[in-house]
Amino acid sequence: MAEVARAAHVSLQTVSNALNAPERVRADTLARVLAAIDKLGYQPNQVARSLRTRRTRHIGYRLDPDRSDTASVLQDRFLHALTTAAESAGHRVLLFSSGGISAELTCYEDMLRTGSVDGFVLSGIDPGDPRPAWLAERGAAFACFGRPDPDSNYLWVDVDGAAGTQAAVDHLVAAGHREIGFLGWSSTSGPGEQRRRGWLRALQRHGLRPDHHITALDTLQDGTRAALELLGRAPTITAIVAASDTFALGCYAAARSVGREIGRELAVIGVDDSPTASLVTPALTSVRQPLEEVAKEVMSLLVAKLKDQRVQHNGIVLAPSLMIRESA
Amino acid sequence: MAEVARAAHVSLQTVSNALNAPERVRADTLARVLAAIDKLGYQPNQVARSLRTRRTRHIGYRLDPDRSDTASVLQDRFLHALTTAAESAGHRVLLFSSGGISAELTCYEDMLRTGSVDGFVLSGIDPGDPRPAWLAERGAAFACFGRPDPDSNYLWVDVDGAAGTQAAVDHLVAAGHREIGFLGWSSTSGPGEQRRRGWLRALQRHGLRPDHHITALDTLQDGTRAALELLGRAPTITAIVAASDTFALGCYAAARSVGREIGRELAVIGVDDSPTASLVTPALTSVRQPLEEVAKEVMSLLVAKLKDQRVQHNGIVLAPSLMIRESA
Numbered sequence: 068m069a070e071v072a073r074a075a076h077v078s079l080q081t082v083s084n085a086l087n088a089p090e091r092v093r094a095d096t097l098a099r100v101l102a103a104i105d106k107l108g109y110q111p112n113q114v115a116r117s118l119r120t121r122r123t124r125h126i127g128y129r130l131d132p133d134r135s136d137t138a139s140v141l142q143d144r145f146l147h148a149l150t151t152a153a154e155s156a157g158h159r160v161l162l163f164s165s166g167g168i169s170a171e172l173t174c175y176e177d178m179l180r181t182g183s184v185d186g187f188v189l190s191g192i193d194p195g196d197p198r199p200a201w202l203a204e205r206g207a208a209f210a211c212f213g214r215p216d217p218d219s220n221y222l223w224v225d226v227d228g229a230a231g232t233q234a235a236v237d238h239l240v241a242a243g244h245r246e247i248g249f250l251g252w253s254s255t256s257g258p259g260e261q262r263r264r265g266w267l268r269a270l271q272r273h274g275l276r277p278d279h280h281i282t283a284l285d286t287l288q289d290g291t292r293a294a295l296e297l298l299g300r301a302p303t304i305t306a307i308v309a310a311s312d313t314f315a316l317g318c319y320a321a322a323r324s325v326g327r328e329i330g331r332e333l334a335v336i337g338v339d340d341s342p343t344a345s346l347v348t349p350a351l352t353s354v355r356q357p358l359e360e361v362a363k364e365v366m367s368l369l370v371a372k373l374k375d376q377r378v379q380h381n382g383i384v385l386a387p388s389l390m391i392r393e394s395a
Numbered sequence: 396m397a398e399v400a401r402a403a404h405v406s407l408q409t410v411s412n413a414l415n416a417p418e419r420v421r422a423d424t425l426a427r428v429l430a431a432i433d434k435l436g437y438q439p440n441q442v443a444r445s446l447r448t449r450r451t452r453h454i455g456y457r458l459d460p461d462r463s464d465t466a467s468v469l470q471d472r473f474l475h476a477l478t479t480a481a482e483s484a485g486h487r488v489l490l491f492s493s494g495g496i497s498a499e500l501t502c503y504e505d506m507l508r509t510g511s512v513d514g515f516v517l518s519g520i521d522p523g524d525p526r527p528a529w530l531a532e533r534g535a536a537f538a539c540f541g542r543p544d545p546d547s548n549y550l551w552v553d554v555d556g557a558a559g560t561q562a563a564v565d566h567l568v569a570a571g572h573r574e575i576g577f578l579g580w581s582s583t584s585g586p587g588e589q590r591r592r593g594w595l596r597a598l599q600r601h602g603l604r605p606d607h608h609i610t611a612l613d614t615l616q617d618g619t620r621a622a623l624e625l626l627g628r629a630p631t632i633t634a635i636v637a638a639s640d641t642f643a644l645g646c647y648a649a650a651r652s653v654g655r656e657i658g659r660e661l662a663v664i665g666v667d668d669s670p671t672a673s674l675v676t677p678a679l680t681s682v683r684q685p686l687e688e689v690a691k692e693v694m695s696l697l698v699a700k701l702k703d704q705r706v707q708h709n710g711i712v713l714a715p716s717l718m719i720r721e722s723a
Contacts, residue, residue, distance in 0.1 A: 343674050
């Protein structure tokens, strides 16, 4: 900076203003400083700048352990979208991983104390999650993908899970299906419950009975077992809405073992639109979350928070879309 | 630091030594300084520390644009492994994304100039890649996943792609197959060529003729088309080794349309062990790359470089393994 100041015949403060508050510098002076910066190839050191501004322009994001399953793939799609959205907002994503929740809080604490990031993006948040309150108590800036405690004023973006399974039922009813089963998780809150409720409400709206549903653990094996049980109990159902693509593929395996052809003799719709959905035969119809839009909205909430700007709504709900393929 | 120095009745330099070179501090003095640090809850600011040490402990990694396909999923599995390996070595991963190669070089340049990272991990490197030479010219520390120019002395870790398809052929021959086709990319270098060569050499070793092979673009549609053509041209083949899981699933679609049952009437082996492999029915036998080990070795090469330590070998080749499921 001193070299730039000498070359442009200005003070150090003027160089600093040219970089950080150009509106305070006279146009001809600014042009001279910028020419000197250009000629000398001066580039502010990001670390020195961070120390001065107390801004790193880094956003902390926790990468869940790799589970090599659909949920992990979904998270990765979100991370891609977040990296792009963060860059558009002038930030970069700093990753960390941790085992359990207490290790995660230790990571947050460490990153806050050492000033390594400006704020955090959290994902997989539901009303019972302790992380938002923990971060809020420490004055940390953060925004959530998922829905925190409705009584809180945390910033969040979520996808309307009920709208996704409602759209799935509407699509099936339009194709003539009347007995439509549901395969979901046993949880009574969060995304699983939203998805079950969407199926239930849509059936009721169409005057159909929500008689056939079953729960399972989110694995292919347990999903297959549950789908077999559902088909055994209710052989007249012609379609199944599954709460995840993993469950939908469990329906594929179950249909195969009872000799029913997916698409023609049993319609199946999944949720997540994982890469697998378009790779299987027949290709899987699935509910897709608008993760690129989620990432953009999460970043814009977080940036508003970092700039101490008011936001119009502290929570934003986005609609999913149905990717129609061959299975339904 | 000044508060700690006052509380412990020592100089600022002694506090600094206690933190950065404790062996230079007398045991009783060190105990007093550490007690004061503990009592005051002092934590060095990471940014200030980075400015002094010229080390950020951040590793830059480029996240490819999300393509929602097998290759992207494989990269994500590597990123998970890299995040964990970096943390074990005291580093965090700073993500960036960029469109083409020139945008990527601009990102590297920006991160180097601003001192945002200590070094880079590159993935998807093959001999013709311009990135390693570009970074080396600028004195940047980096390590590659993939094989750079063999005449260079860059640091790299790669997986022996030929060994994977050789293991696939050995497995098929042991099960009685004699006519084994290959579905690969049309590239004549890099991973695609390694995989083709492994298939070729294994057949020759078993005294079998490598007559039936075909190339395609790495999409499900083109893989399906090529598999159909291969099965049409050579209806006597009983097994196909596919250069990717996407191609293997193209074989599933092709087999279905000609009425051959995968596993019983046509054996198929893929490469990548994507999440899809274990979700499809029948489950796909696939070659798995040891990405956790790759990430560990890449990080240890990079850390050695950052510490100016000599490494025993500048290139490390790891062996893949065959995940045997139902399709072969």
